[in-house]
Amino acid sequence: MLQDYLVPKTIDQALSHLQNNNGKARIIAGGTDLLLDLKEGKKEAGILVDITRIPGLKVITMENGVVRIGSAATHNQVAKSDIIREKALVLAQAARSVGSLQIRNSGTVVGNVLNAQPAADTAVALTALGAVAEILSPAKKEYLPVEELYAGLGKSTLDSTSQLLTMVQFPALLKNQGSAFERLEQRKALALPMLNVAVVVSLSGEQFEWARIVMAPVGTKPVRATESEAILKGARATSELIEKAAGAAIAQANPRDSALRGSREYRLEVLPVLVKRALESAVAQAKGNF
């Protein structure tokens, strides 16, 4: 039973609301996942602390080559941001894939991550970008990679009754880098991903300096295709090599048979195709920037 709905104006106020209520108060941002969980009894909250009116948390900035996204920034804000489209296209593409337009106008990217679904589109993209989250507790500030925010299926390591994630940050992509997002889905709108893949590549001339490849839902959280990444590292960016690396991704993928998302067999066949497409567009982007 909800006893209060608080709308703090500052981060300090939000944190003291949490602290003063000893686990009974919980952070709410867009609420598009939390409200359903509360209704279904999956989560509890005596008091909701709405962080969407805290000015600093709504902004997307770039400074000294670092992009920062506040935890109250919505999916649509991120999808339409010039900074994100220019410096992290993969994230703009992922943010645009979530839910419906209405959901994207309310739901936040950070909320998408903290809801901890294995295939949360923006979490997959942020993992590929090497994003790190800033987390405030009453006594300390810490930084955690986005992939370490997953404690298990639908469970975050962050405790929203005592901690506040203020922003995620990652290095803006450079001219010799590119990124891309690919998604397999039943429809082009309002559909959960059957598979999604995010890649970021860094080229030096014709060679891969490195690549980060992240795929989902093929485990309990976004999964790095490190074997594919190792194949690419330092090698010439040919279509044969990309094909080989894409094929290797299935070694680390463990999709389940799902009525909603398709059979394991089918998705293991399609996964390399998505990895290949994503790598090809990321490479084209990196080359095109020269």
Add this chain to the structure above:
Amino acid sequence: MSVKTLSFILNGENTVVEVALSDMLVDVLREKLLLTGTKKGCGKGECGACTVIMNGEAVNSCMVPALKAEGAIVETIEGIGRPDKLHPLQESFMDQGAIQCGFCTPGMIMSAKALLDKNLTPNREDIREAVSGNICRCTGYVKIEKAVSVAAKQIRENQ
């Protein structure tokens, strides 16, 4: 304390209403303010029937805690036209036969209005994206798409 006062601007008028903490905006609109044009379909943000415009953006009012609307500018289907002077979208939905049972129509029109408020020359993809969160089980969307582009043209000509 389970009741709070909500003040917001609803269809251009300052509105003050007592709401339960757990009320969603759609419940306040329909049950307390008796604006039943906004429909409640799925109640979980999947069908778009409850779409209203809040601070310029289309949102599902079933997923907006009422107290989130504090100080906000909210528009519902009741606020965009009058029976004797309909909004161009309302006219074009009728003219183009974009309505069958009508349940999705208020939400569909509010999504379309949120688009046209920002973009009076939408292409097909813009229109499809704008109404992609509104489910219609009667029309097949073709006439809806047409109605939105006709309304855009009408508004451009009226300017």
